[in-house]
Amino acid sequence: MTDLDWTLVDEGWGRRAADFATLSEPANCREYVAVHHRLDVGDGDRLLDVACGSGLAIELAAARGALGAGIDASPRLVAIARDRNPDADIQVGDMHALHWADAAFDVVTSFRGIWGTTPDAVREIHRVLVPGGRVGITVWGHIKVSPGAWALAPFRMAAAAKIGNQAAMVSLGRPGAGEDLLARCGFVDVRRIEVPFAWEFADPDVFARALASTGPAYEAIQNVGERAFLDEATRLAAEHVRDGLPLRARIAAVGYLARKATP
Known part of the structure; x- marks a missing residue:
C-alpha cells in the first residue's frame, strides 16, 4: 500500500471519525x-x-472475556478505538502486513473490512492464527434484494470507476x-452463515449525517459535493419514515467462519 493510499483511507473513513463511531458503527452491533x-x-x-475502525467490535469481544487487539489504516479511527479499549493493542497499519508474530492469536475477525479486492489479507490472517485458531469474516450479501437497499443508493453518486470498484469489493459475498x-489460503471447515444487519436512525437528517461519515460516501461526495450527497440521502430516507418508529434499513450480510488446520 502506498503513502497515497494511506492518506486516502484516512480521508475517506477518518475525516468524520466521531460521527462514524457514534452514529454509524453502533448499528453494526447485531453483526x-x-x-x-x-x-x-x-x-x-x-x-x-x-480493519477495526473505531473499535466497537473489540470492546464487545472484551465483554465476553477476550484479550483484544486491532489494526486499521485510519489514525483517526484508531484514536477512538484506543479510547474505547485502553488495554488493547490497537495499531495503525496495513492489513496485508500485520504487525504481529506468527500464531499470535486464537481468533481473528474482520467485519466488512476484507473485500474481493483485498484477498491477500486473508493469508496474513492465516499466518497470525494459532493452529486450530478461528476466523470470522463478514461481507455484504445480495444487496439488491435487501429491503434496506435504498440506504446504500447514495453511494452510487460516485464516479463510474469508483462504482465499478465497489462492485468488485462486494463480489466476495457471492455464493462460493x-x-x-x-480454502485457497489454507483454512478448513469453512462455513457460510447469514449475518443479521440493520441500520436504524432517528430521522432522515441523522441518517444522512451517519452515511456521510463512511468511506463509500466520501467517494460520492468527491464526485457531486457534500451538499448534493446529504440532500439526496435525506430525500431517500424521507420516503421510508414510519410514524412513531425509527428509520430501519435491513441489508443482507453474510459471514464466513473457518479455522486454521491443526498439524
Missing part, C-alpha cells in the same frame, strides 16, 4: 455479536480485529467466493 457468538469468543481468547478464498 458483531452474532459472529462472536458463532466463534464462541470467550475468556482468555487472544482476538485480533482486522468466500469459501474458495478461505
Whole structure:
C-alpha cells in the first residue's frame, strides 16, 4: 500500500471519525455479536480485529472475556478505538502486513473490512492464527434484494470507476467466493452463515449525517459535493419514515467462519 493510499483511507473513513463511531458503527452491533457468538469468543481468547475502525467490535469481544487487539489504516479511527479499549493493542497499519508474530492469536475477525479486492489479507490472517485458531469474516450479501437497499443508493453518486470498484469489493459475498478464498489460503471447515444487519436512525437528517461519515460516501461526495450527497440521502430516507418508529434499513450480510488446520 502506498503513502497515497494511506492518506486516502484516512480521508475517506477518518475525516468524520466521531460521527462514524457514534452514529454509524453502533448499528453494526447485531453483526458483531452474532459472529462472536458463532466463534464462541470467550475468556482468555487472544482476538485480533482486522480493519477495526473505531473499535466497537473489540470492546464487545472484551465483554465476553477476550484479550483484544486491532489494526486499521485510519489514525483517526484508531484514536477512538484506543479510547474505547485502553488495554488493547490497537495499531495503525496495513492489513496485508500485520504487525504481529506468527500464531499470535486464537481468533481473528474482520467485519466488512476484507473485500474481493483485498484477498491477500486473508493469508496474513492465516499466518497470525494459532493452529486450530478461528476466523470470522463478514461481507455484504445480495444487496439488491435487501429491503434496506435504498440506504446504500447514495453511494452510487460516485464516479463510474469508483462504482465499478465497489462492485468488485462486494463480489466476495457471492455464493462460493468466500469459501474458495478461505480454502485457497489454507483454512478448513469453512462455513457460510447469514449475518443479521440493520441500520436504524432517528430521522432522515441523522441518517444522512451517519452515511456521510463512511468511506463509500466520501467517494460520492468527491464526485457531486457534500451538499448534493446529504440532500439526496435525506430525500431517500424521507420516503421510508414510519410514524412513531425509527428509520430501519435491513441489508443482507453474510459471514464466513473457518479455522486454521491443526498439524
